[in-house]
Amino acid sequence: MTDNLEDKNVDYSTIHPPENVPEEKTLPNNTEKSESTHPKETIEVHHHPKVEKKKVKEYLMEGLFIFIAVSLGFIADNIREHFSNKEIEKRNMELIADNLRGDIENIKKNIRYNEEKVKILDTLISYKGIKNVDSLYSQRFSYLVTKSIYNPTFFSNTAAIDQMKFSGSLRLVKNKEILSGIYKYEGMNEHIATIREGINDDDDRLVENASTFLDMQNLAKSRGIHFLETNQIISNKQLLNNQQNIFKFFNQAIMRKSILEIIWLPQMRKQQKNAEELVKLLEQEYDINQK
Secondary structure, eight states: OHHHHHHHTOOGGGOOOOTTOOOOOOOOOHHHHHHHHSOOOOOOOOOOOOOOOOOHHHHHHHHHHHHHHHHHHHHHHHHHHHHHHHHHHHHHHHHHHHHHHHHHHHHHHHHHHHHHHHHHHHHHHGGGGOSOGGGGGSHHHHHHHHHHHOOOOOOOOOHHHHHHHHHTGGGGOOOHHHHHHHHHHHHHHHHHHHHHHHHHHHHHHHHHHHTTTSOHHHHHHTTTOOOSSOOOOOOHHHHHTTHHHHHHHHHHHHHHHHHIIIIIHHHHHHHHHHHHHHHHHHHHHHTOOOO
8 A cells, every 4th residue: 555655656757768769669550551552543433324214205206306397397498499490480481471472573574574475476476478578577577576585584482492491490380281382382383494494495496497587687676786787688589488487487476375375374373373372371370461
């Protein structure tokens, strides 16, 4: 008991630890040692968000929306193309109508001239039975001959129709009556062109026969063409020796008059009607202002 009390009175502050005694070191455990010797490696793990599975109904709705969007785009393109084609079609039809109006005026002029030409041929043919052959060399007869061989040609202006055919825009025309009218007009133009070639050939033969017994210089003078040399009058004997050619000449004049009355003029009047009807159709269908 006494010893213990004495121990309690000891001043521990005066007690110094023994020198050269190494401090006790605590060794970390294996885990701490490993961490102290090697830097800690961190591995980042990306966690994908949890995707909620879509229901079949949602897939159907998405598909429906995509289908509607594509369909609307397709419809919009078709509408745009439709209006563009309509504009092109109307512009082309306006050009065709203008061409047809020009053709109608030229047809009317051609008809008027050839109606007058039939009268001239009538007068020319009346010289056939005349006994005084000097009349065939008269200024009047020469004038009738030159007027009878002059043939004003008619060529249809098909520039607009040809352009539509070559560009393929004629397929845009849906009105069957208009298409039929265009093809009908074109077909008649080809027929008229064939008749015109035959009439031109007749002109050449008529002039060739006339030159065998008529002084062509005199014929030219009857149309106001002047020459330095004066033409010599052909004697009655020379004319009588050409009776065969004169007879052929008058027969050709008779055939020419018949062709004009029976073939050319009826076809031209028919083509005028075709053009007028087609213009009327175009004006109604495409709201083209009349000029």
